[in-house]
Amino acid sequence: MITGLDRYKNKWHIASDTSIKAGLDAIEQALAELGNPHKNQNFIHIAGTNGKGSTAAFIAAILMQHGKTVGNFFSPAIEDVHDQIQIDREPVNEEDFDAAFEQLSKILTPLTDFELLTAAAYLVFNRRKPDFTIIEAGMGGRFDSTNVIDPLISVIPSISLEHTNFLGSTIAEIAWHKAGIIKKGKPVAIGDLPEEAEKVISTIAKDMSSEILKSKDLYEGPLKLKGQHQKANASLAWVATEKILKNQFKEQMAIKGLSQAAISYRFEEVFPDVIFDGAHNEASVEALIETVREIYPDRAIHVVMGLLKDKDHEAILRKLETVSDHFTFLDFENERALPAKILFSKSSSKIKTILNHYDILPVSSKNEVTIVTGSLYLLAILRKRNYSMFEHYRPD
Structure with a gap:
């Protein structure tokens, strides 16, 4: 259930399935009907068991401190569906949603609710054109409907047992799903992962000629988000953003951005x-x-x-x-x-x-x-x- 989605489905007379269906065929076909709005954007793709939202918030804060506009696609909603698609950490407005759903009302490919929302997000970002867009996978990664993008970098903060009825009953199986967001020749930044998960990630990264980036030390600067795990997420965000911005990256701007990052319902x-x-x-x-x-x-x-x-x-x-x-x-x-x-x-x-x-x-x-x-x-x-x-x- 995606709170508030039915409002737009009813307004634009769109039918979609509430179930979870793994696979990319439907979303790829729908996006093709829409003119492939997910192409030619600067994406950062995040998958993992925990820490996705916080790491996304940290990356966005660093980028914004460097003067960049940033899109975010989160999952699940905090208040309602508007929370899930943001520009510069502000929910996009009804005009953006209506513009997206008007286009979606004209496609023929049947979608699930999450696929529909994912397609809407790509339409909104194509319309608003932020400098960078951070996409958070809904579940897993490899067969998640967000996994149609070619990101600048993939980010995997953590891996532990979750959604075992969909992703498998072992850490290695779940890691295989998360590693599906790694793209050919593009780096992947990883947090402190279990040994068997890191082994899977390393094998797949090698096959994809993908450089693995790891944060060595916990970030020790001021943070609004509390806990050692948030220091780890901040460290990972630092490493990922430094790789993206290259010689534009400024340490003082990163420190200021991290100190200001906040996200609801994280302690x-x-x-x-x-x-x-x-x-x-x-x-x-x-x-x-x-x-x-x-x-x-x-x-x-x-x-x-x-x-x-x-x-x-x-x-x-x-x-x-x-x-x-x-x-x-x-x-x-x-x-x-x-x-x-x-x-x-x-x-x-x-x-x-x-x-x-x-x-x-x-x-x-x-x-x-x-x-x-x-x-x-x-x-x-x-x-x-x-x-x-x-x-x-x-x-x-």
Whole structure:
């Protein structure tokens, strides 16, 4: 479900399939009907399990600090579909969407929802013509509908087990999917990957005559985004952007850009002692836990959470229970949402409850830090419903 997409589908009388279908045939055929709007653009392609959005934000911030205009295609939406296509970190407007969907209404090739949105993104970027465009893969990489571009560089921040029903049950299989974004003769920048993943990447990069770039040290400058994993993402963004800009790259501009980069729901303090973090798989939960221990070593933690059905909820609970024994579980409006009663029944927490409304964020009056985590769809709902509480708060 892509929030807000139906509005444009209905307006322009477009039918598309809500299912996930791997493969590039349909998107390539549709783009050909549209005149191949994805050609002759300066793309950066990002695939990986975690860190895609943050790394994209860091790269965009560095490029913008160098005076470049930057397009971004994100997945999934934060508030609605407009978030997913941005120019200079601002959602594109209805005029851009209407222009794209008017063209899409005339094609004959049937598409899935994500393929439709991907095609719309390429149309918008072709219309707005940013200097650089950062494309985030939706799932996997090799057969993801974004993988029709010839990027200046490919970027893979991390690889861990995810979407195993689509991508395979081993790190090596998942790495093969991610490595599908590597293009002939174009460099690939990689984060700190598991040994078996790096082996797969190295083999494919060699076959593609693609130079592998690795960040050697963690970036230690000031960052709004908290946690060691964000220092790693910033380091990777530095390496990738330095390769793209070549002799135009200025270290002080990169430092300033990285210091200003921000992205919603990445250990974001939305209110005093209330943190929103979209950790939704084991690897991202581990990063969240590490950051909690780093930032709040002596504080009690209250976890508020909801997840989608396809996540390993028991493994996620076990990890979060290492930093908290106080949990609140939420049902939320999404057809893929895991019922809160299942989380409640599987939780080993000493203090646990289920909340079936969002109008008052369940913040404890005790000396606790509230970590709201799990599905980005849940976080978006909570932000919207509690907007008056959050709107004037700006952390130092």
